[in-house]
Each structure stands twice: as structure tokens, then as C-alpha cells.
Amino acid sequence: MIDLFKNAARRGLFLFDPETAHGMSIAALKSGLVPACRVPADPRLRQTVAGLDFANPLGMAAGFDKNAEVPEALLKIGFGFTEIGTVTPKPQSGNPRPRIFRLVEDEGVINRLGFNNEGHDAAFARLAPLKGNGIIGVNIGANKDSDDRIDDYVKGIRRFYSVARYFTANISSPNTPGLRDLQARESLAALLSAVLAARDEEAAKSGKRIPVFLKIAPDLTEEGMDDIAAEALSHALDGLIVSNTTLARDGLKDQRQAKEAGGLSGKPLFEKSTAVVAKIRKRVGPAMPIIGVGGISSAETALEKIKAGADLVQLYSCMVYEGPGLANTIVRGLSTLLDREKVSSIRELRDTRTDYWAARNV
Numbered sequence: 001m002i003d004l005f006k007n008a009a010r011r012g013l014f015l016f017d018p019e020t021a022h023g024m025s026i027a028a029l030k031s032g033l034v035p036a037c038r039v040p041a042d043p044r045l046r047q048t049v050a051g052l053d054f055a056n057p058l059g060m061a062a063g064f065d066k067n068a069e070v071p072e073a074l075l076k077i078g079f080g081f082t083e084i085g086t087v088t089p090k091p092q093s094g095n096p097r098p099r100i101f102r103l104v105e106d107e108g109v110i111n112r113l114g115f116n117n118e119g120h121d122a123a124f125a126r127l128a129p130l131k132g133n134g135i136i137g138v139n140i141g142a143n144k145d146s147d148d149r150i151d152d153y154v155k156g157i158r159r160f161y162s163v164a165r166y167f168t169a170n171i172s173s174p175n176t177p178g179l180r181d182l183q184a185r186e187s188l189a190a191l192l193s194a195v196l197a198a199r200d201e202e203a204a205k206s207g208k209r210i211p212v213f214l215k216i217a218p219d220l221t222e223e224g225m226d227d228i229a230a231e232a233l234s235h236a237l238d239g240l241i242v243s244n245t246t247l248a249r250d251g252l253k254d255q256r257q258a259k260e261a262g263g264l265s266g267k268p269l270f271e272k273s274t275a276v277v278a279k280i281r282k283r284v285g286p287a288m289p290i291i292g293v294g295g296i297s298s299a300e301t302a303l304e305k306i307k308a309g310a311d312l313v314q315l316y317s318c319m320v321y322e323g324p325g326l327a328n329t330i331v332r333g334l335s336t337l338l339d340r341e342k343v344s345s346i347r348e349l350r351d352t353r354t355d356y357w358a359a360r361n362v
């Protein structure tokens with residue numbers, strides 16, 4: 001059923017511009033037109049990461065469900081967790097359209113949305129009534145016209161503290177001018193101090209400690225990675241999400257679309273983002289959780305991220321090409337791969353190819 005959906009829906013959706021097609025996917029998920037497809041529980045895929053119990057390691061990445069319209073529907077089609085946002089305190093419309101481009105031959109996507117979203121209050125209103133069974137993370141950012149960007153992140157922590165199972169501070173979108181500057185060492189130290197202090201205050205009030213992850217770009221120098229790892233460790237951050245979209249355009253077939261400004265994701269991002277997972281793993285050591293994201297299109301690529309050093313993984317762009325059955329296919333495929341690898345937990349495979357990926361110059 002879901003495969004039928006894949007072919008028909010892909011052919012149909014590709015008649016529309018990518019943003020309209022995306023709106024139609026959200027509407028289909030909301031209406032229940034996409035059949036629920038729970039994956040049989042496989043205890044080998046279960047893991048506790050940052051104190052949270054994940055039924056499987058595959059999550060929906062931020063940006064698909066910016067306004068928290070379909071988190072439960074995404075959990076029903078096989079994802080082990082999902083991340084809403086990026087949300088900013090005030091609603092904002094983002095950049096002018098068109099601002100999402102398909103690179104069909106490359107199975108890539110370029111976007112320059114610029115944090116279009118309905119703002120904190122709208123997303124909170126949708127999350128508040130949910131029962132809280134599945135793991136729904138909240139990805140927070142800053143308004144484009146904010147005069148205190150760090151305070152926008154602090155506002156995100158406070159606004160969503162009662163509904164988020166984890167937070168992601170997204171400082172790596174290339175589409176908000178100057179945002180990636182927050183990755184520079186001094187700014188990052190100030191951001192992490194403020195965000196984690198807000199979290200600690202909320203934890204003391206509520207009696208529950210919500211983990212905070214930091215989402216970074218793949219376009220970092222070796223020194224930039226040293227700085228991020230050092231700050232993450234010294235602030236006792238709960239984990240890193242590696243990575244956001246890239247500004248690079250290497251090796252693309254679709255040269256016409258490649259000229260569009262914005263962040264590139266999907267298959268062309270796989271190698272680069274996987275190498276950054278490994279390089280960061282080497283720097284932070286074995287204890288810090290890493291969520292690997294970028295170009296995952298199959299169970300094999302999901303497992304390769306884990307072998308490079310990720311505890312959990314996320315995807316977005318390849319679902320545009322493969323349809324909503326992809327989560328289910330990957331999670332079932334992971335079980336088959338574990339049969340072949342003869343391990344009793346997916347965790348045993350983490351870091352088995354970190355050296356290989358860390359040495360890659362991509």
C-alpha cells in the first residue's frame with residue numbers, strides 16, 4: 001500500500017513546485033491518507049540516549065514539520081522520533097518564493113527558506129494537547145530581525161519546556177544571515193551558557209531535566225570542529241546533531257539548479273556529513289551522544305552513519321524522492337542488517353568505521 005503511494009504520489013507530487021508538494025504531504029499526513037505503518041519492535045534497535053528511550057534510531061529531521069502539525073503521524077509511519085521546527089519566537093514569512101529546488105538527478109534538495117514558521121505560540125498550542133507518548137524534539141532558532149539572538153533561544157527553552165522531550169539549538173542554518181557566526185568559539189560559549197542556564201532553571205522548577213542538543217553545519221574547518229567540541233564538552237551539552245545543509249556544490253550533475261543559493265541536502269550531502277560525524281566523534285570521545293543527519297536514503301546509509309560515530313540518525317530530503325514508506329523500509333532494513341552483522345544491539349556497531357570516515361577529505 002505504502003509503495004503504491006510512493007510511485008503514484010511521487011509522480012503526482014513532482015508535477016508541483018517543491019513547496020506546494022510539501023504542503024500536500026503535510027495535508028496527507030494530517031488527514032490520515034498516509035497509512036500508519038508501525039514497524040515491529042526489534043529490541044536490538046532500542047537504545048537509551050541522553051536519558052531518552054528510543055524504540056528505533058531513525059528520526060525525522062527538523063524542517064519537515066516546522067509548525068508541529070504532524071508529529072504523531074510521523075511517529076506512526078515508522079520514525080522512532082521526530083523534531084519540529086525550527087521555530088522562532090515571532091512568526092516570520094522567510095525568503096521570497098521559489099526557495100526550495102529539487103536536484104532530481106542528484107537526489108538532492110537546495111533550500112533557502114529562511115526559517116519561515118508560525119512562531120512559538122502556534123507550535124506550542126499544537127504540542128500542548130498531545131499525550132506525550134512518542135519522542136518529539138523542539139528545534140529552536142532566532143528571528144531574522146532579532147536584536148538579541150541568544151535571547152531568542154532562551155525564549156524557546158522556556159516556552160516549550162513543558163512539551164519538549166529534547167531541544168535542538170539550531171545555529172547552522174545558512175539561510176539566516178549571520179546565524180552560523182554563533183558557531184564561533186566566543187559566541188558559542190555565550191549561547192551555551194545562556195541556553196543551559198535557562199534549562200537548568202526550568203529543570204529545578206519542574207523537576208525534569210530536558211536534554212539540549214546543538215545542531216551544527218558540515219562546512220567547518222578542523223579548527224572550527226575543535227572549538228565546537230571543546231565548548232560542547234566544557235558546557236556538558238547533552239549532544240550534537242551533525243549536520244545541517246551544506247553551502248558546497250561539489251560533484252553535482254544538475255548544474256542548472258546547483259546555482260541556486262541556499263543549503264544543499266540529500267544524497268550529495270551524505271559523504272561530507274558522515275565524515276563530520278566521525279571527526280566530531282573523535283574529538284568529543286565516546287560518551288557524548290551524536291545524531292547523524294545528511295543524505296540518508298537506505299538502511300545501509302543509516303547504519304554507515306552509526307558506524308561513523310552516530311548514536312541516532314535523522315533524514316528529510318530522501319523522503320522527497322522515496323515517499324513516506326522510507327522510514328519503515330529503513331527500520332526493517334536495519335533489522336536485516338543486524339542479522340547479517342550478528343550483533344545483539346545496534347550500539348555495538350557504533351564507531352566501527354570512525355577512523356575510515358574521519359580520514360576522508362570531503
Ligand SMILES: Cc1cc2nc3c(=O)[nH]c(=O)nc-3n(C[C@H](O)[C@H](O)[C@H](O)COP(=O)(O)O)c2cc1C
Nearest residue numbers: 061062063085086111244265266294295315316317
Ligand atoms: C526544505 C528543508 C528545510 C529545512 N529546514 C530546517 C530547519 O528549519 N531547521 C533545521 O535545523 N534544519 C532544517 N533543514 C535541514 C535538515 O534538518 C537536515 O539537517 C538536512 O536536510 C540534511 O539531512 P537530509 O539530507 O536527510 O535532508 C531543512 C532541510 C530542508 C531540505
